[in-house]
Every structure is written in structure tokens, then in C-alpha cells.
Amino acid sequence: MAILVMIFRKMLKNKWLELSLLFGLVLSVALVSSMPIYTEAILQRMLVKELENYQVSNGAYPLTHRTGIFLTGETPEENGKSAHEVDAYMQSASGKFNLPILQFVKERGTDTFNFVPVDKERVDATVKRNVDIVALDHFEDHVKLVDGKLPAKEPVNGVFEVLVIESALTQLKMVLGNEFVIEDERVKNPITIKPVGVVNSKDEHDLYWNTPLESYGRSFIMNYEAFEKYITDGKDITIRAGFWYFAMEYSRMNMQSIGSFIRTHQQIDNYVSNTFTSQAIKAPALGVISKYLDRQDQLRVMLWSLNVPVMIMLGFYLFMVSNLIIDRQKTEIAVLRSRGASRLQVLGSYVIEGLMLGAVAYAIGPYAGKMLTNMLGASSGFLEFVQRSALIVEVNATAYKYALYAVLFSLVMTLIPALLATRTTIVGHKQQMARMTKMSFWHKYFIDVLLLGIAIYGLQSFKRRMTDLQSLGLDSANFKVDPLLFLVPALFTLGLGLLLLRVYPLFVRLVYFIGRKLWPPSLYSTLIQVGRSSSQYSFLMVFLMITLATGLFSASAARTMNSNTLEKVKYKNGTDVILNVKWENDAPPPMMGGGDDMGAAEEEEPSAQTLPITGPKRVQYTEPPFQLYSELPGVAHAAKVFVKDDAVAQLGKASSKIKLMGVDTDDFGRTAYFKDRLLEHHFYDYLNLISTEPSAVLISRTMAEQMGLKEGDSFNLGWSNVAYKPFTVYGIVDYWPTFNPNPQAPPSGGKKPEPPKLVVGHLSYIQSALALEPYQVWIDLEDEPGAKVTFNEALNAKELPIESFVDTSYELSQAKNDPFQMAINGVMTLGFLISVVISFFGFLLYWVLSLNGRVLQYGILRAVGISFSQLIGMLITEQILTSGAAFLLGAGIGSVTSRLFVPLFQLSFNPTTQVPPFQVMFDPTDSMRLYLIVTIMILIGLCILGYLLSRIKIHQAVKLGED
Template identity: 25%
Template sequence: MLRLIFRKILNNKWMVICLIIGCTFAIAVAAAIPMYTSGMYNVLLANEFKKEQEKFNTFPFKASYNATFFGLNNNTSQTIFNDLDNTFYNEYLANMPVTKVFDYKNVTTKSYSMFDEQNYKIKQEKIDKGEQLSTRNLNIKSDFSITSAANAPDMLDIIGGRMFQTSTEEGVIEAVITQLAAAQYRLSVGEYYYIYNKILDVDLIAKVKVVGIVKVNESSSSFFTLSDRTLLIDFDQMQNMIRESRITLQQANWFAAFDYTTVRLGLNESIIKATQALKVSDENSSLILSASNNYITIIDKYSNDTLVMQKVFLLLIVPVILMIGMYVVMISQLMMEREKSEIATLESRGASRNQIFFIYFGQGVVLSIVSFIFGMLLARSLCRLLGAANGFMEFVNRTAIEVKFNEMSIIYAVICAVIYLIMILVPAYKASKYSIVQHKQNISDGSKKSFWQIIFLDVILIGISLYFLYDYESMSEYIQNVQSSSIDFTLFIAVTLFIMGFGLLFIRLFPYIVKFIFLLAKKHWKPAAYTAFTHVARGGNYKQFIMIFLILAISIGIFNANSGRTLNENLEDNIRYSVGADAAFVPATITYNESTGFFDFINNTGTVLLSNAETFCTSDLINNYSVYYYYNTKIKPSDESVTFMGIEPYEFGQVVKLRKDLNEGLHINNILNTLSTYPQGVIISRAIADEYGTQAGQYFNYIYESINSNDGVEENLVVNVLVLAVVDYWPTMTNERFIIMTRENYSIMKDFSDRGRILIDKKEGVLDSAVLADIKGKMSEADTIGNISFVDYEVTQAKKNSILNGMNGILTLDFLISMIICCVGFIIFWIISVRQRVLQFGIFRAMGMNKNELYRMIFYEQLMISFVSIIAGILIGGVASQMFVPLFERMSTMSNQYVPFSTYQDGIDYIRIYAITGLSLIIGLSVLLRFISKLKIDQALKLGED
């Protein structure tokens, strides 16, 4: 049986290879999605923890566990402490799958009365004499608690003396104290102190020697503190005192920090489960337990984001998976068409249908296993492709994300392999049911309608997609008010159904279109054209697969290109709007603060900014620069926040960039020209115009708040201000309420801030790094940059390690795989089609058709099937883009949408699509023509004559 299976594979080796190619791509894409999302999750999470570390200067992945004891005796508190210690180390730390960086625990007693050497002797004399002890004749230093911490020496810096030791003097416990404790309570290094439970108690608890003065070091200050009324002793000695019931615990704390770079998506459940071991309780009046961490919220957020990301990516690959499925079915059917005669012969010789089917089942299993192995290997490369995408068919050199095979990728790959195995076996199962007579009958009945035509699948798919579109648009206003940035998964499904539906509708109408064109000039067609028309019009269903391949590939390519371009350009629009120009920065001056002993970075303001701009921005790398000032305050009577901006109109217009469709299509330079002509006027936002009931050409009054020299709030009245223009959008203005005026007017406004920024317009092709290096190179040692923003850098960072980055990769991957599959399917389909028509070619030659006419006939068939399918794909893709791409506004990944969402189309995207499509067809036609040239037409000619 195995020999027969492998022999059949070898007999159909080219078709088998084509099947393996298709299944390999499908399995690779399916496996790559969870691998990529997992790697992306790890990078995003690591970046988030890194931000936390930079923001708070502490461990970004840490947990603490705290217990407070009230009124418990020594034995009970000791037992509870041991249980909690076991919980923290054996149930929490032992089960945390993340690498531990640091941990410690510390325990603190209640406060005890502490005597110095002199007062201790006075007390002992009174006890020896049998005198009554009284608080009036006994003096203590203060009430001090005793504390200890594991790893304490690692968390402390010694200011004076030394660190405590364990075995020095018998019966003496060494301790260290804070500098403030030494000064405030007059404690000295080298002195002995005596600890009693209460001031009047006779029994001595401990004799303590202060051996050092310490402070908590900077690296530990975020999680460890040392009270000024605390004696810090060795942890082992503390444990011995607890076991001997000499002291009473009041508080215990545990802390652990972990390496956030070792967090992985697959570890989330283990992390959460381990953290749940740290139980919290405040119901018991004698014990309060509290736990805190700074990682669960972040992990939960990114886990949810990853699920959304994975769903989006899976839905984006639906079209290519669908195409590969159709490709596999087509190749399988072509194989079965060649095998039907052999199947019918086997059945006539006594082979059962189960035996015949089992042969093809074994063949399918072998193909699936081989495809699974190659697919899993290819998945890693696809992940790198996804990570390098910067737009549709645009790639940049990024640091590769870590991708590993995980459980979900293997499950997806296995499911995909099983699905395609079924697709391979369905034609085999159908073929196994035919006898020789039935096979001959079906050969002559090639024009029977397909199942999808009978059930009107095309109409159903179009109806569903259009209903979605209608439903979405009817609720668009409500959706915008609810949540404009949510992910609507039905959008992807609707687009696929729309393209598939219209593609099938075109195939349904295609024979009628061909017949109509044929009838228009029926009497004038030459033999080659006449034969091509009749063959295409009456050729049955064999051409449907290749046509739907081309239609889907081109339509989806165009839709993906427009979708990717729209999402990327809108992201850049918002970033460019918020920055205002190619770059914006604020110079600063470094000054030494004598009171703190540190250097301060003070942002430059006022006229200093103007001189800085001239010094730093006069460069061959920069076209123009401009300085603007701004002041945030409130205006009355609306009592709303407003931003005042002072600009020099000509400079400002040379630097800023604003999308042309904003402000009702009025170019910003026209507005600035008006301000130059009437420098006493102002430009106001639509929100202010509506609140004050004013419009362009009118005067209005307002009151603004300012901070006077005494730090008091002062109200200032401004009257008869001419409104030159009312605008909805203005570069850098993320506040919807703003008033724009000239720098001269701004400077005379009472108590206005002279804070500002320098805007830069780079020369074409200049890198951000070159501009930054040029600016820094012109600075003195006392100069620095307070803050700086580059649009290109901000856009790259926004795309990098985000869902948009993955979408760019998936959209590109969809198209590339579609074209590869389409090219391979095109070649296989036409080769088999031509091979099956060798006898027909011989008949045509016998009837007098020469080779050139034969080639011309094949060319006309290609023109009517392939070229027309491409045109249909372009039209369907364009219509789908016009109807569905605007709905991607809800897919916006930006937290703030400053400018309206706009759809984009770029000719370069279409050129890429046409170039790749054309290249695929040229390759296919070249292989096809080479195959035809090797056909032995002369032998077919003899068959035709016979």
C-alpha cells in the first residue's frame, strides 16, 4: 500500500509539489500569527516596564507582602510569621516563572523602653535596694523598636562606625541606627543601651551596642525604609530572640523584584496564579494582611490587547487562507480528473471504494506532514517579515523580535493541516464514487452549473456585506459617541464577503459578457478569435478557479494597500499636527544649584529663544525655522481653558505643514497673509467663536486670567479684538480653544508667559539624527536640549511594536502570498488545460490552422480570462476601498485623534501591485509558452486527421 501511495506521488510530482507549496504557506501563516503576537507582546510588555522604571526609578516588576500583628502573644505571632514566610517563599516565589533579581524580608517589634548606661545603672541600684520604681525618677532615651532585615547590609550605606556583627561580646547585640536618630536622641557609636518591655519592668530584654550609623542606599530607597526610632540588628539574632519569646512581633514585610525582560505571554497564568497566593485580609482585628504589586494591571492590559491583536491578525489572513483553500481544491480536482480513469479501472477490477479512498488518504497524510514541517520552518521567516514592515510593501531594518514555537502556533498549524487534508480528500472521495460509465458521462457534461451558482452564494455574500455597511452607517453617529477606537472585527469579515461576493457575481456574468461581445462581431472574427470566444463562452467551469484567484488577489491587494496607506498616513497626520513641523525643540541652560548640590536644566524663554534659533538652526540641513510663544490660561465669561500663541506669520508659514482639506480647504498661508496685513487682529478657534457668538470680520471682548508678580490670579480685560479668521485646526494646537496673534502683540499682553518652542523645516532627505547632531554641535558646554520631537522618529516609534506594525506586515503578507499562489496556480492550471486540449489542437491543425494562429488563440483566451479578471479585480478592489476603508476610523490606534480621519490612495501602491501582478503573469505565460513549444503538435495532428 505504501509503495502504491509513493508511486502515485511520484507520478504526480509537480502537482504534489504545488499542493505542498500551497499548504506550506497556509500552515506558515497560521502558525506565524500566535508566534508573532507572542513576540510582540513580550516586546511591548518589556517596553512598558522599562517606562515604569524610568518614570519612578524603581523596580518595575515587584511585589510586597505586609503583616501587622495586634495583641498577639509571642508564640502566636511567631507561628503566624512562619506560615506567612512559607507562603511568600514556597507558594509565591517558588512558583513565579520570572527570574528573581532581589528579595528581602524584615520584621519589626513593638516599641520598647531604652535606657542608656547611666540611667540603666540608676535603675539597677533602685532594684538592688528594693526601692519602688517610678517614672518620675527613671529617665529613658526614648521608645525604640527593634528591626532586622535579610540582606540588610546590601541595602545600607555606612556613614560612621561599622556594620553589626553576630559574635563579638557575649550577651550583647550589635545594632546600627540612622543619622537623625543619633542626632535627635543623642545616641553614640560604641555606647551600650538596655531594652525593657516597659519603663518599670525589672527583666532586661536585651543589651544593645550601637556600632554604626547608616542610611538606606539609593538603589534600595524605593522599597526599604528605616525608621529613626529603630535599632537595626542582625536577622539571625532577631529570629533567635523571636524563638525565645523575648520580643513581640508587630510587623513583618516581604519584598521581591524580578527581571521584567524574562516575562513571556505564556507565563501570564502562572504569574497571576502565583500572585494569588499572597492573600489579603483585614477582617481579623489581631492580624492585617496586605499585598501590593505593580505588574498585574500591566499584564492584564497587555494580555487583553494581545487577544485583540491576535483576532485582528487572524481575520486579516482570512482572504489568503481562503485563496489557498481554493487553490488546494483546484489542484486536487485537477489531480483527480487525471486519476478518475485509473480509479474507475481499479473499481472495475474489484477494489472497494474504501480501499481506493484509503490510498488517497495516505497520500494526503504524507502531504500534510511534509507541509506541516516546511510550514513551521517558514513561519519564523514570516514573523521577521511582519516585524520589518513599515507600511504596505514597505520594509525597514528593525531589530528582530524574539519568536519561538509555542503551543498555540502548533495548534493553529495542526488545525490548518487537518483542514487542508480534508480539502485534498473531498475531490478524492467524490472521484472514488464514479464507475467507468459515469466517468465517461461526466467528461461530456463539463458545463454543469457549480453548486455556488445554484444556491446563489454570490448574492448571499453581497447581501450580508451590504447589510453590514448599511447597519454600520445607520449607527455611525452613535458609534462615534461611544468609542471611536474600538476594534470592529465584523469589518474584516464584511470586506472579504464583499470582494468574494462580487468576484463570484462577475464569474456568473462572465459567460454572458463574452457571448455578447462575440455576437457583436460574430461574422468578422478570424478563426483564432472565433475559436477562443467559443471556447471561453462554452468552456464550462474549469476557468472559474483561476479567475477568482486573480480577482481576489488584485482586489485584496488594492484594498490592503489603501487600508495600510490610510492607517499609516492618519497616524502621521496626527503626529505632524501635534508637533507642527518636521521637528520642534526647546533649548535649555545647565546651571549649578548650590543649595541642592545638583545641576538644574532650565528651558530657555523669551528673546533667548530667538537668538538660540538663529545660532542653532542656521544650517545646510535646515530650510527654515520659526519661534512661537504660548500661554495656557482661562478666559471668561466661558471660564474655559485656552491657549494663546504668538507667531511671526511669514516665518511660521515657511515651516509648518497642515493638511490641505482642513479648515474648509482654506490654505494656512492665506490665513497667515491676513494676519500679516492686520497684525492687531487675531485668529480664533471654532470653539471660541461658537462660545462668544462671533465670526470673521467682527470684534469681540474677552477676559483672560494671568498670574501676577505676587503669584496671585488676576483678570485682564481685552476689548475690540478683530477676528481675522475662524479655524478648526492649527498646527501644534491640541487644545480645541486657542487664540493666535503676532509675536509683537503677544509680547505686550500683560503677564503672558514667554515660554516657547523652535519649529524646524528640514531639507528633503535629511535624517533626524543629522539635524540633532548639527544642533548639538553648535551648543556650548552650558547649553543642552530641554525637549525635542522629530515627526519621522515619532511616527516610527508609534508604528514600531504596535498593532499597526503587525497590520502592515499582515496586509503585505496577504498580497505577496496571494500573488505567489496565484502565479503557481496560473501555471499549473494552464499547463494542464493545454495538455488536456492537445487532441483539440491537432484537430485545429488538421483543419488548416497554423501554429501562429494557434498561439494567437491561446493569447486571446488569456486576454479574456486573465486580463479581464485583473480588470475586474481592480474595479472590485477600488469599490471595496471606497466603501469600507473610511470605516477604519474605528481602528485608529491613536489615543488622541487631533485631525479628522481621511482616506488615502497612493499611486506607488498601485504600481507595486500592478508590477507584481504583471511579473507573476509574465512568469506564468513564459512557462506556459515554453511548455506549448515543446508539445508534439505533429503527433496530435495525426490524431486529429484520424
């Protein structure tokens, strides 16, 4: 008990330091615990997005589970019992999915029977009416009566009332009120059926309808309770099929429910497979989940890797604060050691203290991590936040597990200074106090050189890997986010910062030496203080340097990855909207079969021997009016763009498959998007170059190199069933809107893939000289807000014959909301903000303690005639020589790190699809934000320090009689 009292008294004596240490512990635990929380949340959003995309593309709700069983029992009683057993099993399984069940539907069905009319004079008895009897529970709640009434739950005068859909009346040639009886040798006691109502679904999008209502065109739909009582539990008619259908809320799906869903599916599959010989299970979400699981490990590794620099920063902060606490208590530790206390006993008191603080951090940290996760979800760029749907954030067991790891690691970091301090006796402590120029640990053992060596080796390794991958033309499946891609820059930043700190004291001493006869006393004292006591400032300067360097690197990396992703989408599409319009033609209807052979023949590379045009009659097209699209509201410019992917270029006896693009030069230039500096001259100059000559074309450099063409050369161009015509090369381009010059297929059989080739010519000449075929309508929308909405509304209102629609703004939005982009932006933003907060607290804490520890020194200076304004000047100068220098060095380190390591992020992109080429981006706005935040931090710190200095009664310090 006495030791606890001593620990509490010691903590109260250093309450501000202890609170700062507690703050660092809480922040460390919050950051570490936020990673599994954020990973779960972002992975859930990714899965939900995948399921939403499935629903949009397939028009079906994705998270359903439908089990169908064909019952093969010999008696009705046996099949009825089996159906009830499956009912009970499915009911118990519904709770195992670990998801809200939106619909649970049970369906029964009989064999198909021949039904004959009871009154053959009123109803045509020659019509074959092969119909089954089905029942769905709660069916009446999801349909609306079109005609007639709902059936009774009991037979009326021995007749079973049923419902039908509208198409059944036509197919079965009957009207409501007709009675039909089963005529089948399998049924010993036939029952009579009477359709009394026609129904339609209340809502086509109701999740109840896993099977469309239209599929019951040859079914009598009986009341479920009547079916159960008289057929399932009866002895006359055999139930032959059963269906059990679940619809679950996929927006609540997370990692736990994924495992539960897969396990429950496997359990159901095993149960029905082992029990019934004929069954079928349909779960569309399994395919989506499979793709999702492939990406989750990659995302999880990347999220942890992105936080490596911040974790290093927090470790330094904890070590620094703990070191400051121990420095103030070294005399007490030395006295305890000299009076017989063992190192273990002294260290034990700090262990107890650390455990007490760690327990508080463990309790608070995960919920602080939850708050950080909400901040991450709102990030759309580096230090940019938007209003978007909130992440579903929950503090889970994994978060507490990682929080415990963070507490234990933090405890170790805080105990290192205490462990080192217990080695020193009272004599040794006094000797260390006199040696102000003691070399720091990392400089003594050349940790800075070691870190730089590792980082440079990693840089060279990444560069070699990048060169190899690009030369091989591998696809995106070969590209995984390497965690070292984020660790190596952090090591380089830390190593270069420590190396500069090794040199910086020499620079300060040089400044002192140059002006030692000129400096005023205040500056003279400051230069001596900084030059001789460099080890005192090392932790603080490391903090500030790494903060700014990490911020600049994060800003550049986030900006680069965001910009390249968005530029890729805009280049791939070429404009805001692309419409493929239906053209009237005289093509015969497609033939059934033989498609594979025909497709294979079309994909063959043409040769000189196949150039003579033979084949079926060429399809004649009728061009629709283009003006309808160019005059739609919201349209700034529109252009006709003809694209033929399988055109053929002939030069002598050689020929090659090329992509042909026909444009109107003026309209195309106004409509298309093209990034500057991709070509030697401006995009417009190339269009102007060919504008005066109808047969003039631009060709890609890949075509020029492979076919040996240059400006002024001519070649023939055409395609299947079209006569070849000569064209003249006027220009060669490396890139063009939508054209990807990179090889798309991986090498096979040792053969290097051939890059695509492009020809750009005049649309009018292509139409007149070659053929009139459908072209695309490219649309550039106005920049005004709401132009996109206005355009879409007008397009829908006119009901124009659109076959396909490419929306660039939608694809850009999808790219911005991609979980990988969100993770990079969110984690880099959070990492920088945490670094700033930690650095501010470390900065303020260090200088407040330094100020309090130098009261005697300031008193002596005041006694020898230094004014208060000169003291303030000394404080500002010291700040400039330490904090200011650290920020300048940090800015330089950040710039160097960005230029060296940000280009390596293209390893995370597929080089075969990354067009335009990967480019490192620097936005001055990002740097200005960082410098503004840092400047505000220094100004606030100086104001607080100045205020504290003004409150100190310096004149009393001289009376202490020390020194």
C-alpha cells in the same frame, strides 16, 4: 496493506500535484498556527511596553511583589515561628510566578525601642533615640562602605555590631563606635548595639532596593544571620514585622505567566489574610495587567479578522489543487465504481491520503508559522520592513490546537471534489468530459449575487452606525474593532469577482464574433478555447483577481490607518518640540487644603454677571530670554506661542469660555506644522491676513456659529484678574494647529456637549493690552540626520529651566510601535505575500497541467501548419485573455473595494480626537509594487511554460491515434 500500496503508487504518479497540495496544506497550517503565536508575541510586546511606560512615568520597577506582615504573637518564639513559616511559603510561591526571579529579599524588623548610650559622658544622653533593628538578607552584597567596617556575624564581647546610613548619624546624633543599650520595659534582657559602619547603595537602580535606603534613617541594620540566630530564634526581643519582596523579569512575561502571576498573588493574599490580622500587599503590575487584559480580546479578534481573506484564498487553493488531482483520476474512480467499489471505499482511500499529507503539514506547519511570525514582527508598513527588536516567539500548545483545526478543515476541502467525483459512473464521466461549457457551482446557485448582497448590506449598516456614532460624539471607549469590518470587504471582493466571471465569457464571445472573419487561425482557436471553456479557467481567474484586489485593499487600508494615526499626533502637537519654560514670578506659595473648592470654581462657565474683575492680586511674571532656545544647535525655527485655555470672550451680555492663542505671525508660520487642504485657503494666508492689524484675530467656526460672529465684528476678550480689551474678527478657520473643534465630553442629561472655541491673535498685542504671562516655546528642528540628538544634547548641557517637554518624534515612534498598528501592517503584508505565493503556484500548476493535457491538440495544430512561434503566440494570447484579464479585473475590484470600504475604518478611531478628519490614502508606490510583483509572476510563468512547450515532442502526439 494493498490499499496503502495503491495509494502510494497513485501519489507517486501525481507527485507534483501531491507536492503542491502538501505545500498548500503546510501554508494553511502555518498561517492558522501563526495567529496564536503572533497574538501571544504581540500581546507580550504590548504588555512589556505598558510596563516600560509605567517604569518611565513612575520611576519604579513595575513587576514587583511585596508582602508586609505585622506579627501580633504574644511571645518572641511565636512570632519567630510565624516568620519562618512565611519564609517557607514564600519560597515555595516563588516558583509559581512562572517568571525569572531577579531578586528575592527577606526583611525583618523589631519594634521601635529607646536606645541610651552606654557611656553617657561621651554621648549626649538627653537625645531621644527611638530606633528599630532591621535585617535584610544579602544586604552587604548591595551596599558599599562609606566609613568603618562590616559588622561581625556574632556578638563581639556581647555587643552586636550594626550598620547605619549617613543620615542616621545626624538624626541620632552619634558617631561610629558608640555603644547603645535598649532601655525598654518590654525587653527583660536588654542587648547592646554598636554602629561600626556607614553604608550607601552600590547602585540606586538595583532591583534589590524596593524600599529606598534613605528610609532607614532611624534604623540599626544588623547582619541577617545574626538577627535570625539571636532575635528571630531568640527569646529576648520580639520580631514585629516581616517583608518579602520579589522582583521579576517583566520582559519575559507572556499570557501563561500573567495567569500564574495573578493566581500566585491571590494565593499569597488569601494565605496572609487568613493567617494574620494585619498585612499589606503591593503589586504595581496588577493595574497595568488589568488594562492590558481589556485590550487583548480586541486585538485577538482583530488579528483573526484580518486573516479572513487569506484563509478564503487558501481554501480555494486547496479545493483547486484537489480538484485538479481528482480530474486526472476521475476515469479511475469511475472504473472502480463500475466494478463494484462503494463510494465509501473510494472516499476512504482519499481520506487516508489526506491524513498522511495532513500529518506532515501538522508536524511542519507550526514551525513554519513561527517563521511567519518573525516576518510579521519586522513589518512597519504595508510591504515595508525595518530592523526592530525581535518578537519573543514560541510554538505553544494553542498553536498546535489551531494547527489541528486547520488540518481537519483542509482535509474537508480536499475531500469535497473526491466526494462529488464518486457520484459519477463511467458513462456520466464521459458525458461530463464532452460538456465543456458546464456552468460552475457558484454561478448556478447565484453565490456571487448572494455575497454581493451581504456585502452591500454590511456596507450600509456600517455607514449608518458611523453616522450615529459621530453625531453622538462618543469617546474611544465606545469604539471597538468589529471583525465584520474585515470580513465584509472580503465578501465583496469575492462576490464582485465571481459576478465579473459570469459576464466575462460573454465579452470573449463578443470579441470573437466581431472579428470572426479577420482573426488569424491561432487567435481564432484561442478565442474559441477561452469562450467555450470558461469554467476551466474560473478557479485560476478567481485566484488572480482576489490576489490583486486583496493586495490593493490591504495597501490602501494600511496606508490610511498609518497616515491618519501619524497625522493625528503631528496635528495635536503642532511642531517638533514644545517647551514649557519656568518663569520667575511673585506668586505666593500654594495654600494647603481647599483645592477642590477652588478647582471647582475655576471650572465654572463664566457669565456676564461675573465679568467685572475682582479677586486676588495678579501675578507678575519676568520673561526669560527667548534667544537661548532659538539659537540651540539643531533648531531650524522657533516661536513664542501663548496659550490660555480659560480665557473669556464677551459679546454684549453673552460670554463664553474660549481657548486663546497668541503668536508672532512670521515665526509661527515657519515653525508650526499644518496639513494642506484643511482650510479654504493656505495656512499662511490667514496669518498674513491678521499681520497688519494688532487687534485682528482669527476665530474658530465653532465660535462664529455659537456667538453669531462674522468677519469685521468686534468682541471683548480677557480672563480672571485681567481687564477686557476689544478685538476684531478678520478670519474664520475650521482647524488650527493643536485645536480640536470636536466636542470632548459625552452628552449627559440629554444636553449636547458644546464644542471648543478658539481665538488666534498677536502675542505682542496680548502681552501689552492684557497681560504678560508664560508662553510655550515651539521648535521646528532641522531636517538633517542627527538634528534631534544634537538639540537634546545641547539642551541638557545648558541645564535650562524646563518644566515640561513635548517630543513629537517620540510620540510618532510610539504610535508606529503600537501593537494594533503593528498587527494591521504585519498581517496585511503577510496576507498579501501569501496570496501572491499561492497564486503563483496555482497559476503555474494549472498551466503546466493544462499544457500537458493539450499535447494532442498542439500536435494537430502543428500538423495542419501552425508554426512553433504561432503556438507560443497562442499561449501568450490565452494568458492575456485569462491571467491578464484577471489581473485587470482584480485591479478594478481592488480600487472599488478600497473606495467603498476603507472609509469604514474610521469606526476604529475616536471621532472626538481624530483631527484632522479621517482621510482615505492611496499611495501610487503601493500600487506599483503590486503590479511589479504580479508582472514578474506572469513573466516567470510564461518563461517556464514556453520552456516546457519547447521540450514536448508534439509530432509524436499525432501517432497516438486518438481523436
